[in-house]
Amino acid sequence: MVFGDLRLHIIRSSNPKSFQQSWIASGRILFLIAASGLGAIGLVVLSALWAGTESDAAALDRQRLLVNARLREQVDQVARVIGQVGNGYIAANRAYPASGSSSASPAFNTVLTTAAGSAVSQTATSVFGYDQAFVVDEHGELVMMADGETEKRYRWMKPLLLPLLREAGAALRQDTTFTAHLPGSPGNPAGSTVPVHRGLASLLRLEGRPTIVGIAAVKEPHERQGQSLWQFLIVVRFLDGAALDELSREQGLNGARFARTADADGDEVAFQIDDTTNGEPIGFIVWRPDLPGSRVIGRLMPALSIAALMMALLFTILLLRLRSSLGELKKSEFHARQLALHDVLTDLPNRAMFAIRFDECLAELENSSERSAIALLDLDRFKTVNDTFGHAAGDELIRMAAGRIRSLLRSRDTLARLGGDEFALLLRDIKDHDQTLPRICEAIVAELSKPFPLLKGEAVARVGCSIGVAIVPDAGRNADDIMRYADAALYEAKVSGRGRWLVYSPSMDGGRNARDILKNELREVLAKLRVSSGGSEPGELFSDRPDFGSLEVYYQPVYRAGKGYSVSGAEALVRWSHSQRGLLTPASFIPAAEEGGLIDALGFWVLREACKAACSWPENTFVAVNVSPSQLRRPNFVEEVSAVLQETGLSPSRLELELTETSLIEDYADIYAVLKSLRSQGVQISLDDFGTGYSCLSHLTRFDIDRIKIDRSFVSLLGTKANGAAIVGAIISLSNSLGISTTAEGVETEYQRDFLAALGCTDLQGYLFSKPIPLHELDCFEKPHSNEKLLATS
Structure with missing residues (x-):
């Protein structure tokens, strides 16, 4: 059943080129006659279609320009109105300062309270007709009274609003404002000069809907805890409701609707709405356009269709005999191909x-x-x-x-x-x-x-x-x-x-027993590394140690979640560069190592190499090493770990041992004693792939787990399934309440990164940051700005 050296060589009984030449020669005159008529009618049809298409394109471009201009006007209007609202509050504060204070009046001092913040929000929604309004400080924290639903809604919006908030703060710090003089008032008879700040507005997608978001300062900075803070009013106007109806009436858009994707029907067109901060599409306005060219073509089409039908009928009659011959030849060729393949x-x-x-x-x-x-x-x-x-x-x-x-x-x-x-x-x-x-x-x-x-x-x-x-x-x-x-x-x-x-x-x-071959090859590789896998104990070291052979430890960096995304450590992952099979991942040879009794020697070698590498990293970083159940059951496992730490000089607190839940279930009493001894030395314990196995919550407290690693299967659900966020959020919330760190594995998108950071996940790991790489390519510890790209997108 093995293919061996089977290769197919097909010899066809007929030559396609010869057939094509004979077919053209026999039908040349017929094609010349038919081509003349088809050319004439085709020229007329194409001219009409071209004229109609150009007319439709011009009309459609005009409608799109009008829609785009109107959208920009609405954005500018929101920026202008909210800027005026914010300047009004600032002006009131300057005109009526508080008694005993030169910076705030009793009337406006209430803006600093949560109750007044709520009043500002209600004014923005009820008086100015915005769909949602929030009063926040410079860090994006709410400065208003809000019910649970409003707070929850803001938490979901916050990661998307922060870039605009930073832009507003940057504009204020750069002093891109002009000033106006206020007349005297009972609280300030001499009057004052107040800066007039411009509001900012942008098109975003919030809650899956196209939205105009406006932001303006409502409270000038004041010294608190050694830093100057501004307070901002953020307003939200969704474009898929009354705003879209108004746009439809103004621009004459028939059947206008909003769609997340360009799912326009045959007679509809879609206008893409772009995020004004990053240019990414946030939705589409779909409507049935007025196409004058199509109307003209529709009136001419009956006559053109009749002429084309008559010519096609004549052409068909002339080519009937050729078609019959061609059909027979195709059947013969198809049959030959079928027989061959x-x-x-x-x-x-x-x-x-x-x-x-x-x-x-x-x-x-x-x-x-x-x-x-x-x-x-x-x-x-x-x-x-x-x-x-x-x-x-x-x-x-x-x-x-x-x-x-x-x-x-x-x-x-x-x-x-x-x-x-x-x-x-x-x-x-x-x-x-x-x-x-x-x-x-x-x-x-x-x-x-x-x-x-x-x-x-x-x-x-x-x-x-x-x-x-x-x-x-x-x-x-x-x-x-x-x-x-x-x-x-x-x-x-x-x-x-x-x-x-x-x-x-x-x-x-x-x-041939390939697994035995694989075990023997791995045994030879380990022997070259002078780590015994046979008669001696797997952890025994030899003095005349040669090079690493074909085994190499790769490292995948782990980043702290939140502002900066600095490197917190790296996970050690073994790779085998096989001379014939290529680069093998652990899944390819770990089963053979376990069956052949080599897993302890392999694990010890990885532990030693990882600790040695981590010694050159910054003191506030850690290295994570996977430990097999077999290693945990070794009587002298604790002594072996201690010997490696002493030999390499790595601080025990910088070593993190990753275990599976299966390891904790088997030989509970012995495993508990091993982990207790390791933790007493300062070694950190991590529970890998949490939630995919038994997920026994008692393990978290019974074994004093320091870290939970959220499996990539849960992280991949974020943004794709509704229950994904609930599952991940529950794990993070549980960990935070127990004081346990969390690392999310398999982070591959910016959305997952920002969402996990917002939920309170402490560390992130995945291909968005870095794939597993050899030690000589690991430069994230040496180059502090290696995460510059991550910061730019956060």
Whole structure:
């Protein structure tokens, strides 16, 4: 069942170029006649269409310009009005200063209170018609009385409002204002000169809706805790309600509506509304435009259609004979191609076509992180059916089985018949292979275990199937090796009871026993590093230590959440640069290390290298190292950790050991004693992938956990599923209440970063910041400004 050196060379019985030349020669005169008429009518039609299209484009551009201008006017109006409101409050404060104070009056002093802040907010909404208003200080904290719903709503809006608030603060600090003189008042007879500040307004998307947000200062800075603070009024006007209705009436927009995406129907157009702060789209205004050109074309189209129809009819009659000949030739060519690349019995791709598509898949995966899978399938007890009911029943069974399998696959998958009762599946793009593979394979096993009615109901066969799967690139990138691995998994499925599916693991590699080979290779690599994995204790060090060999520790930085996003530490991750298999991730060789008793030696080596590397990092950073359950159960594990810390000189408080929840469940009493001893030395304990396993809350307090790592599967839900924020928020809230730090893994977008920071997550880790990199490329500790890009987008 292995492809070997199979490569396909197809020899066609007819030459396409010869056919094309003969076809043109025989129909040249007919085409000249038809082309003359088609050219004339086509010129008229194209001219009319061009004129109508240009007219429609001009009309549409005019409407879009008017809509854009009106939107800008509304933004400017909000900025102007809120600026006047803010200046009014500042002027009142200057005109009526408080008794005993030169900077505030009793009347305006109430603005500084939360009750007055609420009154300012209510004035903005009730008098000026804004949808929402907030009074905040320079740091974005509410300075007003607000119910729980308003506070919750502001917390969701706050990350999006902070950039505009910073811009307003920057404008004030740069003194981009002019002044006006106020006349005397009872509180200030001499009058005063007050700065007149301009309001700011911007188009944003809040709560999934296009919004005009305005901001203006309502309280000048005063000294508090050694810093000058401004107070600002922030107003919100949504554009998808009354504002859109007003715009529709003014500009004559028929059927105007707001849409998050450009989902305009056939007779509609969409105008994109851009965020004025970063230029990103925040929504679309969709309406039915007035298109004068289309009306003209509609009136001319009947006559043009009749003329075109007559010419097409004549053209069709002239080419009937040529079409007949061409059809016969195409049928012949298609039949030849089918015979060369398809199975005659099932009309599925054959072995040759499967090899071609597999090679294409491997080529696409060369520069991609996507995964695919090869599955080999055999029908169980097929020979019995064939011998009992005859070859006709066997052929019918093959066709029915192929149909059932094909109905369960996706459009991008390939099902091929290799011969006999053997099938092959190519499953492309299985990002969530842990879910996709079980779903597809279990469905196939279940479907093929159902009865097959054969010979028009005269016989019923029950067969079932066995499936062997190899995942690419986990199993390598060589087609022959991958097919061999899938064949080994198929053999294992058959000998273990049939009617099941198995994913290839090195122990299944037939007589060669690839897992034993992998274990031996890893043992040799560790031996080169002078860390014993055989007769001596795994933690024993040798004096004549050579180079690192093929093992290398990669590091993924961890960043503190919040302003600045400074580096707080890094997680150590082992990689194996295999001479034949390429760069292997832990998932590829850790199972072999555990089975071969090498995991303790490997873990000790990673711990030692990580501690040695962390010694050159700043004192306020940590290094996180994964610890296996096997290491925790070692009697002298605590002594080994202490020896590494003493040898490398790393402070125990800078070492963080990451455990899984499974480690805490097994041998509870012994594990508790080990962790207690480590924590007494100052070593930090982290619970990895929290929420994906048993998630026993008692572990957090019983074992004195210092940090919880939120699994990437929960982080990926942020912004995609409603319950994602609730789950992550609950974990962070629980951790904060217990005084436990949190690290969110798998942060890949700015939205996830900002949202997690707003929820109170202490540390962030993911590809948005950095992928795992070798030690010599880790410069985030040496270059303080390496996170400049992160700050620019925060």
